[in-house]
Amino acid sequence: MTNHWRDLKNADLxxxxxxxxxxxxxxxxxxxxxxxxDPERGPGAGGGAKIIHADPxxxxxxxxxxxxxxxxxxxxxxxxxxxxxYVLDKGLFHDEYVRNYTNASWIVKDxxxxxxxxxxGYSKDKRSYDISTWAYENTATSGSDTFARRDMTLQDxxxxxxxxxxxxxxxxxxxxxxxxxxxKADFLKVAELVGEMGRPDKVMSxxxxxxxxxxxxxxxxxxxxxxxxxxxxxxxxxGGGVNAERGHANIQGNTDHAISWEILPGYMRxxxxxxxNLDDYVAQSAPKKSDPNSWNFFGLNYRNxxxxxxxxxxxxxxxxxxxxxxxxxxxxxxxxxxxxxFDQALKGKMEGLLLSGMTATSIGPxxxxxxxxxxxxxxxxxxxxxxxxxxxxxxxPGQDPAKIQTEVFMLPATHWIEKEGSFVNSGRWAQWKDQxxxxxxxxxxDNWILAELxxxxxxxxxxxxxxxxxxxxxMTLEYADPLKPSFDELASEINGKDLTTGKQxxxxxxxxxxxxxxxxxxxxxxxxxxxxxxxxxxKGIEDPAANDPTGMxxxxxxx
Amino acid sequence: xxxxxxxxxxKVSGAAAGALTAGGxxxxxxxxxxxxxxxxxxGAKELHSVCPYCxxxxxxxxxxxxxxxxxxRLLQIEGDPNSPINEGRLCPKGATAMxxxxxxxxxxxxLYRAPGSSKWEEKDxxxxxxxxxxxxxxxxxRTFVGQDAAGxxxxxxxxxxxxxxxxxxxxxxxxxxKVMRTLGLVHxxxxxxx
Numbered sequence: 050m051t052n053h054w055r056d057l058k059n060a061d062l063x064x065x066x067x068x069x070x071x072x073x074x075x076x077x078x079x080x081x082x083x084x085x086x087d088p089e090r091g092p093g094a095g096g097g098a099k100i101i102h103a104d105p106x107x108x109x110x111x112x113x114x115x116x117x118x119x120x121x122x123x124x125x126x127x128x129x130x131x132x133x134x135y136v137l138d139k140g141l142f143h144d145e146y147v148r149n150y151t152n153a154s155w156i157v158k159d160x161x162x163x164x165x166x167x168x169x170g171y172s173k174d175k176r177s178y179d180i181s182t183w184a185y186e187n188t189a190t191s192g193s194d195t196f197a198r199r200d201m202t203l204q205d206x207x208x209x210x211x212x213x214x215x216x217x218x219x220x221x222x223x224x225x226x227x228x229x230x231x232x233k234a235d236f237l238k239v240a241e242l243v244g245e246m247g248r249p250d251k252v253m254s255x256x257x258x259x260x261x262x263x264x265x266x267x268x269x270x271x272x273x274x275x276x277x278x279x280x281x282x283x284x285x286x287x288g289g290g291v292n293a294e295r296g297h298a299n300i301q302g303n304t305d306h307a308i309s310w311e312i313l314p315g316y317m318r319x320x321x322x323x324x325x326n327l328d329d330y331v332a333q334s335a336p337k338k339s340d341p342n343s344w345n346f347f348g349l350n351y352r353n354x355x356x357x358x359x360x361x362x363x364x365x366x367x368x369x370x371x372x373x374x375x376x377x378x379x380x381x382x383x384x385x386x387x388x389x390x391f392d393q394a395l396k397g398k399m400e401g402l403l404l405s406g407m408t409a410t411s412i413g414p415x416x417x418x419x420x421x422x423x424x425x426x427x428x429x430x431x432x433x434x435x436x437x438x439x440x441x442x443x444x445x446p447g448q449d450p451a452k453i454q455t456e457v458f459m460l461p462a463t464h465w466i467e468k469e470g471s472f473v474n475s476g477r478w479a480q481w482k483d484q485x486x487x488x489x490x491x492x493x494x495d496n497w498i499l500a501e502l503x504x505x506x507x508x509x510x511x512x513x514x515x516x517x518x519x520x521x522x523x524m525t526l527e528y529a530d531p532l533k534p535s536f537d538e539l540a541s542e543i544n545g546k547d548l549t550t551g552k553q554x555x556x557x558x559x560x561x562x563x564x565x566x567x568x569x570x571x572x573x574x575x576x577x578x579x580x581x582x583x584x585x586x587x588k589g590i591e592d593p594a595a596n597d598p599t600g601m602x603x604x605x606x607x608x
Numbered sequence: 609x610x611x612x613x614x615x616x617x618x619k620v621s622g623a624a625a626g627a628l629t630a631g632g633x634x635x636x637x638x639x640x641x642x643x644x645x646x647x648x649x650x651g652a653k654e655l656h657s658v659c660p661y662c663x664x665x666x667x668x669x670x671x672x673x674x675x676x677x678x679x680x681r682l683l684q685i686e687g688d689p690n691s692p693i694n695e696g697r698l699c700p701k702g703a704t705a706m707x708x709x710x711x712x713x714x715x716x717x718x719l720y721r722a723p724g725s726s727k728w729e730e731k732d733x734x735x736x737x738x739x740x741x742x743x744x745x746x747x748x749x750r751t752f753v754g755q756d757a758a759g760x761x762x763x764x765x766x767x768x769x770x771x772x773x774x775x776x777x778x779x780x781x782x783x784x785x786k787v788m789r790t791l792g793l794v795h796x797x798x799x800x801x802x
Contacts, residue, residue: 470777
């Protein structure tokens with residue numbers, strides 16, 4: 050979410066697409082209802098926020114919505130596109146916001162075009178786009194920055210604004226009806242409400258979940274929502290934003306910590322083959338600003354964040370002389386995501402798989418493919434508190450264990466309540482949890498299991514040699530007991546330190562690329578400072594005046 | 609009746625001794641006191657947690673008591689009334705989270721399934737960890753690519769994958785990423801992808 054759960058009570062209009070929060074996030078849904086019951090909220094003269102639910106199914110969320118629109122699966126681009134067209138056509142966008150705080154005024158370079166459903170740069174043979182024409186017309190260069198030309202009147206036909214207007218003109222109410230199946234009259238009733246949300250004193254929230262992400266066009270579906278919100282000036286305001294309702298207790302935290310093939314903790318990219326050093330890597334990965342006034346904090350700090358991460362991981366093994374151990378990070382050549390794991394297993398190229406708190410056979414789109422894939426592995430490790438369809442795959446119905454050679458290891462892991470550490474919710478609040486009960490019986494924490502495993506692998510390399518053990522030998526284990534890293538020690542490492550003083554870093558803005566700072570994840574720098582574990586703070590609603598002085602539901606000292 | 613919230617009411621009515629006056633609650637509880645009900649959580653240790661299910665992140669309050677043998681007994685889990693996120697409310701899953709914590713379906717011992725076997729064998733942690741470590745090293749050595757065909761340094765392990773993590777703490781997740789990338793894994797995924 051750009052915003053957070055409680056903040057939804059500040060919305061005047063809520064569009065829910067591809068989600069069923071009344072059933073899937075019921076306690077979060079109370080904030081939608083609070084908005085609905087608040088006479089200060091709502092379109093027009095108020096009287097309560099309006100909830101619009103667009104979904105192929107009529108669910109409990111639909112039952113509580115003010116308007117239910119039955120929409121064909123995956124057609125939300127046309128749905129949001131229809132609103133974008135409506136808003137642009139009738140001039141209902143938030144003028145000052147769009148002019149000054151979006152790229153609407155920027156001029157797109159000659160060569161970019163869209164015709165017959167294809168953008169410029171399409172190669173039929175490669176079935177992919179060369180995106181070099183998808184760029185701005187540049188006006189000046191300053192150092193490594195190249196700035197885009199702008200037209201603040203938004204009239205230039207090559208401005209983003211005008212190109213967008215032309216592009217979205219195709220999403221007429223008739224086209225929306227044809228594509229989405231939503232009757233034109235119903236669509237227009239909602240469009241009128243949406244149009245009002247461009248007023249500076251009105252704000253709309255768009256909420257979504259896997260109904261938008263579970264498509265090959267998921268990125269485009271969500272981006273359409275983001276474009277609409279920017280046109281209406283709804284991003285960066287209480288009650289606004291583009292809000293994903295994530296699914297698991299700590300999916301957000303672990304996404305931030307990059308348990309994903311293509312990123313590093315803090316969302317820097319995984320390096321690519323051909324990038325020989327940090328200069329290459331940063332030049333090809335860090336975002337660049339196209340406007341002199343743009344902060345571009347991520348691009349500006351990319352190298353600081355990357356080097357600080359490498360110092361956390363490789364400590365003294367990461368120095369100026371070896372590009373701070375840049376080459377220790379593996380560089381994938383191809384998409385190495387979920388589907389690839391089982392694809393490779395089916396091809397006999399994946400030897401081993403470790404699963405933690407997740408059962409592959411039940412979560413992916415094709416259980417049978419996964420069962421076959423698991424049967425092809427040499428070994429499978431499952432870290433979980435319960436037996437799962439994955440740990441038991443070899444004796445699933447229809448499987449012949451005698452034919453399955455996979456060595457399977459079931460490692461009992463601890464429950465959430467048997468260990469401390471933080472969970473990050475969909476609203477990006479990192480909340481520390483106490484260890485309520487000690488681990489039961491033989492169960493162990495996942496980090497202790499991995500620490501033991503890593504230690505044994507390291508010893509094997511040290512005694513027997515093998516392929517490129519350098520990173521393994523260099524990995525930092527600065528814990529009182531390297532076989533049992535504590536949650537506090539890890540949280541402290543994630544926050545980062547000033548390596549010249551040994552003190553915890555106070556802010557990500559102070560991270561450097563010269564090897565004098567470390568940070569396991571810059572996003573969490575200032576979560577665990579010299580004054581303590583900020584994720585433990587619990588100044589909540591028991592005293593709203595003291596704990597939420599602005600009254601805008603920030604509760605800045607709750608976590 | 610005086611303006612009083614649920615929590616304060618329970619605190620007052622749970623008092624085992626002392627006269628409860630009409631002034632404290634606004635009405636006379638002498639008759640209720642006669643029933644002498646002791647709160648299940650009286651004298652318990654109160655700790656804070658977060659719900660393990662969805663991403664709303666409801667605050668939980670968990671109550672425990674020490675048994676005479678020193679073990680800890682989990683008595684109750686309920687919503688944290690001070691949380692700006694859930695204000696003490698829980699959905700059916702959160703409200704029954706205690707069942708997850710105390711379920712007898714959990715795996716009690718580390719288990720090993722040999723190739724071709726039709727059953728689990730109970731083994732100790734050392735046995736399993738040693739074998740897994742050997743497997744990791746063997747698979748890594750067999751599938752490690754130091755330099756690709758174009759001569760680029762890539763240092764990747766193509767034959768080992770890790771998937772999961774949405775349910776463990778961030779600190780475990782961070783450590784997982786650190787260890788797996790150090791071992792050279794490129795197939796590193798979790799529930800976000802699916």
